[in-house]
Amino acid sequence: MTDHSRPARPARPVVLGQNQYGKAENRVVKITRDGATHHIRDLNVSVSLSGDMDEVHYSGSNASVLPTDTTKNTVYAFAQEHGIESAEQFGIHLARHFVTSQEPIHRARIRIEEYGWERIEHGGKGAHSFARTGRETRLAQITYDGTSWEVVSGLKDLVVLNSTDSEFWGYVKDRYTTLPEAYDRILATEVSARWRFGWADDERPAPDWETSYRETGRHLLAAFAETYSLSLQQTLYAMGSRIVEQRAEIDEVRLSLPNKHHFLVDLEPFGLKNPTEDGAVYYAADRPYGLIEATVLREGCEPRIPVDLSNL
Numbered sequence: 001m002t003d004h005s006r007p008a009r010p011a012r013p014v015v016l017g018q019n020q021y022g023k024a025e026n027r028v029v030k031i032t033r034d035g036a037t038h039h040i041r042d043l044n045v046s047v048s049l050s051g052d053m054d055e056v057h058y059s060g061s062n063a064s065v066l067p068t069d070t071t072k073n074t075v076y077a078f079a080q081e082h083g084i085e086s087a088e089q090f091g092i093h094l095a096r097h098f099v100t101s102q103e104p105i106h107r108a109r110i111r112i113e114e115y116g117w118e119r120i121e122h123g124g125k126g127a128h129s130f131a132r133t134g135r136e137t138r139l140a141q142i143t144y145d146g147t148s149w150e151v152v153s154g155l156k157d158l159v160v161l162n163s164t165d166s167e168f169w170g171y172v173k174d175r176y177t178t179l180p181e182a183y184d185r186i187l188a189t190e191v192s193a194r195w196r197f198g199w200a201d202d203e204r205p206a207p208d209w210e211t212s213y214r215e216t217g218r219h220l221l222a223a224f225a226e227t228y229s230l231s232l233q234q235t236l237y238a239m240g241s242r243i244v245e246q247r248a249e250i251d252e253v254r255l256s257l258p259n260k261h262h263f264l265v266d267l268e269p270f271g272l273k274n275p276t277e278d279g280a281v282y283y284a285a286d287r288p289y290g291l292i293e294a295t296v297l298r299e300g301c302e303p304r305i306p307v308d309l310s311n312l
C-alpha cells in the first residue's frame with residue numbers, strides 16, 4: 001500500500017488548475033405505471049463534481065474522492081427513490097445531494113439530455129407502446145455551489161421550416177457578392193436554444209419546470225412561424241424576445257441557428273421553368289451554412305450562458 005502520509009508535493013513551478021470529475025452519460029429509463037397506462041422518461045445524465053480535489057491529482061490520495069461509480073449508482077437510485085418529475089427537478093435533487101452529503105465536494109453540475117417518446121396508438125390502445133419522437137432533445141444543466149443555483153434549460157435538434165414569408169435583400173454588396181436578392185425564399189433552421197432561469201436560491205419557490213419547458217417551446221415555435229422574416233437574425237431576435245417577454249421566470253436566451261439553405265434548382269438546361277410561385281424544386285444544401293447566433297436578455301440581467309453552445 002502506498003504511504004500517503006509523507007510530504008506529497010515536491011516544490012515545483014507547476015500547479016493544478018480547474019478540475020472536475022464525475023460519471024458522464026448515465027442512461028436512465030424510468031417507467032411509471034398508472035394502471036395499464038405507462039409513462040416513460042428517458043434521460044442521459046452527466047455528473048460533474050469539483051471541490052477539494054488537489055490531493056488526488058498531486059499525490060494520488062483518494063481520501064476526498066467519491067467514486068464516479070458511486071455517482072452513477074446515485075443517479076439510478078434517485079430515479080427509483082424520488083422519481084423523475086422533470087429533468088430540472090431531478091438534476092436539482094442530485095446536485096443538492098452531492099454538495100450537502102460530501103464535505104470535499106463544493107460544486108455539482110448535472111447535465112441532462114431528455115429524449116421524447118410518443119404513444120403508438122393502435123386500435124384504441126396505446127398504453128405501453130412508444131415510438132421515439134426524434135423531434136428535439138430537451139436539455140437541462142443544473143449547477144449548485146451549496147448556496148445558489150443556476151438552471152439553464154433548452155433544446156437542440158429542432159428542425160423547422162417556413163416555405164414562404166421569408167425575404168433577404170438590401171444587404172451589403174462588394175466585388176465578391178453573387179447572392180441574388182430573395183423576395184420569397186424558404187427559411188429553415190435547426191434550433192439550438194438555451195434559456196437561463198432567474199431562480200437562484202431556495203428561499204424563493206422554484207419554477208414549474210414542466211410548464212415552463214412546454215410553454216417556452218411553444219413560444220419559440222410560434223415566433224418562428226409568425227414572424228415575416230427579412231433575415232434569420234430578425235427571426236432569431238423575435239424568438240428570443242418572445243420568450244423573455246412571455247416567460248417571467250427566464251432572464252436570458254441564447255440561440256444558435258444554422259441557416260439551412262434551400263436553393264432553387266436551375267432547370268433551364270432542361271427547358272423547364274422552376275417558379276417560386278408553385279411547385280418549386282429546391283436543392284437542400286447541408287454545407288456550408290450560415291450560422292446566426294445571439295443572446296437575448298431581460299434588461300439589466302447579466303449574460304451567463306456561454307457564447308459557444310457546444311460547451312453547454
Ligand SMILES: O=c1[nH]c(=O)c2[nH]c(=O)[nH]c2[nH]1
Binds near residue numbers: 168179230231232259
Ligand atoms: O437570413 C440571412 N442572414 C444572413 O446574414 C445571410 N447571409 C446570406 O448569404 N444569406 C443570409 N440570410
